[in-house]
Amino acid sequence: MKKVTLALALLAAASALPARAQQQGIHQQSTQYEAPTDPLVVQKLDKWRDQKFGLILHWGIYAIPGIIESWTICSEDWIERDSTVAYEDYKKHYWDYSKQFNPTKFNPEQWASVAKKAGMRYLVFTTKHHDGFNMFDTKESDFKISSGPFKDNPRADVAKYVFDAFRKEGFMIGAYFSKPDWHSQDFWWSKYATPNRNVNYDIKKYPWRWKKYQDFTYNQIGELMHNYGSMDILWLDGGWVRPKETVNDEVRSWGAPIPEFSQDVNMPRIAAMARQAQPGLLMVDRTVHGPYENYQTPEQKVPDRPLANPWESCLTLANNWGFVPNDVYKSPTKIVHTLVEVVAKGGSLLLGVGPKPDGTLDQEAVTRLAAIGKWLDVNGAAIYGTRATARFQDGTTYFTQGKTGTRYAIACLPESQPAPATVAWTGNVPKKGSAVKLLQTGKTVKWTSDGDKVTVMLPAALSKTAGAYPALAFAFAAR
Template identity: 45%
Template structure:
């Protein structure tokens, strides 16, 4: 793997420290594709993976399907769209920042771009979706991240009309048609400039479509990143999967590194089976599974970016709200062991994961059915506490361990956290 390049701009380093303290964010996918209940933009792509399969009756008719897909905005009214309700639920869940899809690979802008008519304000919904989302989450004290796809399968200078589109790449060689490519690059820079100059403070520019990279598809990311920081000093630029100086943190998708990493990172993982709500009857991870996931990620030095998304009406399902409320209730009591912490040896041991802030080590127990626990330690602590319990604890020490008798009747959901000072 290419070595991580630490930023040298002090304002970026300060923002990176802030971001590493947040620990828990939400990524929200949504667009007119939700009217069909398909894998975001991917059904336009003809690479043959199962998730790219076109729905019936267009399974063998890519051109007919594209014509239908491009007209989806004409019926995009979304009467259930309520960004304040989304923001309230995510804030109550203990999430500290949002990343919202301002434009996915299909090129549809979920904001009021002046550079295209293919946008949310030009639909029956008629609203600047991203702007409202950012305002609602910012009002709750949360950070803001702009998701933006560097690819654009709608733009005629990326997928040229009348030419085959066999894969996700531009359907021509940029070096063979440099004027066309430069028009597309200028369009891309222009849209990002709109988002970073007209939508308030932005903390993260989260660039997707990692195949759009030099030398094949060169958007001049150094210039783009420099301009981003002129507009938003200190902004984190995350050119996903393109390791180098424009990837301020790394973003493993639907997976968690097996051990602590020597660089900032964030696992983006969905709450349900998909990045947004395809339809009724979807199942979601239990809240306890998400809590354990968060604790393991934080103990390994990362952040969790939990993926949710509304259905075609703009409403989040009841099951999502229920999970978020349950996760938030746990963090209300145990957030001290999560936010603002850093990894701490031994990181993980049997049913414990470990974090640290200053002189305090947090031993987060992932089993809640025990009356007595044995916590491995390198030094005997001066005191031992239990988050959510105000009284003294019955504990003793032996070589390399602290034995803690948990209070009678003390039972918490999902996990508990001991403080070792």
């Protein structure tokens, strides 16, 4: 009966947490930026900015009960749990999911194929989330996929096969890694209670224990950098684990508890090692301003205005990062509109999908990703390799510019409605007498201008199927 109660409590947490987690557990957008100076990093950053659309896969033991990733074991007042279940019992039950995690249908080639057909071009895979469960064959911990029921599977070193599959499809490869590790005795020491997301002992009082944690983190990242092939991105989560001197009013505004000691994992040491193994590696130490946040990562939001610095919006395809049964998915049209807005503002979109506990992708996610890819197959020229323009938006029409100077206008259409007879926008006027090409058909369309207002006439055939076109993109030479 106790196990049943605990399982129900975890499932109840799944329905209670996500909306709050969007506010309390997310990483806010950085407001400071320090551009990299290493020529190889600068070169790779420019390549990354060309990709525009990426996939982040959250997969771990939280997929088994189908709940929000990691956060249910964190003891903070915004997290809901069954009040009849003791906290320590809850944590033990959660961690014991490692004894059940046996994804016998694991097929990373299928994941990579789905992502490629969706038009995605870079990957970020969760090698370890805050709960400390490792999705790679680390030698630093036995709390890993390759020590449980899946250990005898020839693909037990899950991360290796995920990275290989996506690499073969031409993706840039990123490793997500959580700086906090709530399963480690050198982060959450069982000598003390675990009152919140931070280290639960005084680092000033026990510096030797924190040094062990620094070495543990360094060694694990070293394994990822040396044993898993070519890496493009090291994507570090858990921005509250940071040097004390980097805590400013922006960090305090998150509402998360801030300890009196520094939770410094020694990023200079980690970066030197990582870039020696992976020259030009992009480092994304999220929200920790300085040389190791090569691009910014606003989460579950799109900035109101273009950002001058490299950035990506991290958004979910459904409501949650990981797999949650009966989750509510965003429509392909909504994702296309978001991608268009993000790119027009100079950013990239990192879209989150959570594989199921058996190792497959939810069919609803596959279907929606395919629809997004269908649009990008035809309209990708207006997205990939583009940069923001001075005038990036006019109502629901957004503008981008290719590296050779071609201007694009992307008109976002209302969902489930036929295409209109005309599309109009103000600004970004084509050169007099030049052609305007509709990417959807590959043919030129008639257009007129009246001052700064441009009107293009659409083929009548476009209006026959309601909702067939999330957006229409036009290519032209701007005056």
